[in-house]
Amino acid sequence: MADVLGPAPMSAGRIAMITGGGGDIGGAIAARLVPDGWTVIVADRDAAAARTVADALSADALSADTASPGARRVHARRVDVADPADVEAFVTAAATEFGRIDAVVCAAGIEPPQDLAAIDVASWDRTQAVNLRGPALIAQAALPWWTRQRSGSLVNIGSRTWLGGGHPGYAASKAGLVGLTRSLALELAPLGVRANAVAPSFVRTRFSEQRGDERMLHDYAERVRAATPMGELIRPEDVANAVAFLVSDESARITGEVLHVCAGSQLPLFLG
Ligand SMILES: NC(=O)c1ccc[n+]([C@@H]2O[C@H](COP(=O)([O-])OP(=O)(O)OC[C@H]3O[C@@H](n4cnc5c(N)ncnc54)[C@H](O)[C@@H]3O)[C@@H](O)[C@H]2O)c1
Numbered sequence: 001m002a003d004v005l006g007p008a009p010m011s012a013g014r015i016a017m018i019t020g021g022g023g024d025i026g027g028a029i030a031a032r033l034v035p036d037g038w039t040v041i042v043a044d045r046d047a048a049a050a051r052t053v054a055d056a057l058s059a060d061a062l063s064a065d066t067a068s069p070g071a072r073r074v075h076a077r078r079v080d081v082a083d084p085a086d087v088e089a090f091v092t093a094a095a096t097e098f099g100r101i102d103a104v105v106c107a108a109g110i111e112p113p114q115d116l117a118a119i120d121v122a123s124w125d126r127t128q129a130v131n132l133r134g135p136a137l138i139a140q141a142a143l144p145w146w147t148r149q150r151s152g153s154l155v156n157i158g159s160r161t162w163l164g165g166g167h168p169g170y171a172a173s174k175a176g177l178v179g180l181t182r183s184l185a186l187e188l189a190p191l192g193v194r195a196n197a198v199a200p201s202f203v204r205t206r207f208s209e210q211r212g213d214e215r216m217l218h219d220y221a222e223r224v225r226a227a228t229p230m231g232e233l234i235r236p237e238d239v240a241n242a243v244a245f246l247v248s249d250e251s252a253r254i255t256g257e258v259l260h261v262c263a264g265s266q267l268p269l270f271l272g
Helices: 024-036 047-058 084-098 121-149 168-191 206-211 214-227 236-247
Strands: 015-019 039-044 074-078 103-106 152-157 193-200 258-261
Touching: 015 024, 015 084, 015 121, 024 039, 024 047, 024 103, 024 206, 024 236, 039 047, 039 084, 047 074, 074 084, 084 121, 103 121, 103 236, 121 152, 121 168, 152 168, 152 236, 168 193, 193 236, 206 214, 236 258
Parallel strands: 015 039, 015 103, 039 074, 103 152, 152 193, 193 258
Antiparallel strands: none
């Protein structure tokens, strides 16, 4: 491919972009990648949340690069993944600034707590735009860079609901995300770019607060824990460890997979 992207600026090591990076799972992923030497771009629609995560991590994440000693390795950016123009502008600006895109982690997500009777068109469309179209457009914007680099790793944060069901609009978006991930794995493989998904079960985060007040949340979490084969809830760090593996060279020939981080709750309950 002609080098239409211009000369690459000085390398800041391996570059990871995390959408939803201002959230609890996205923030845990950022915190997990920094000690592995990644330069991390924490991107979120909530710019203040992205900045809080980046600032909290920056003190421990100064560059050891002799060309730019002490340079920050965690950067906050604002992006609304439901806005195609915003996605294009964010990916292009970040890739141009940092010179490459080694890992893209799509963790931005929303879950309107609507059962079938409560579905409305606007929130259905918004859910698909954030959870499903967002990762597709992020990957599309990264494609020219991956074509030039001939390496890269995309990790989409799905959900156990793709398999087990949940709120219809949300579960449909996460099932679609598996189809998207597997399709991109095929299309990107010749470029040396991998695409995988991580599918967690319930994690207590700000995301879960929409399920109700503290007491309802506690009761819900306890029911999930009791029904989980390993009898444990998933922590954001568990999801981050799975992502760290999938963006690392240790998973160099793994693509098109869905890694369930569910303490066994993705398994059909077989009682005899
Ligand atoms: N918490 C759970 O139980 C759970 C379980 C399975 C999967 N997940 C998935 O994990 C991911 C992260 O969830 P979390 O629990 O950390 O939630 P969270 O609410 O803490 O984080 C989600 C982040 O996404 C951001 N976001 C929302 N819409 C956006 C948009 N249009 N553009 C950019 N950023 C946007 C929010 O500002 C927030 O910072 C989501 O994709 C979610 O579907 C969560």
